[in-house]
Amino acid sequence: MEDYVGAKCRRWIANDEAAGEEPNISASLTEIECEPREVLAAARTQQAADELQTATD
Structure with a gap:
């Protein structure tokens, strides 16, 4: 993730x-x-959406 953030x-x-x-x-x-x-x-899967929701609740 850190590599991606640096690149973007x-x-x-x-x-x-x-x-x-x-x-x-x-x-x-x-x-x-x-x-x-x-x-x-x-990133567009339901699993990714569910994991994001869980991580940000």
Whole structure:
């Protein structure tokens, strides 16, 4: 997670790419050697939504 945050912040500051939008998301995931399609698909699952809800209650 720390690697992703660093990558997205660098792109935000250096390239003026909004941190929570494309192309920053996919480019940052690729930079840290993660497959954007896989990560984003996993993030859209009900399990991910449930885990987020539990972690933030």
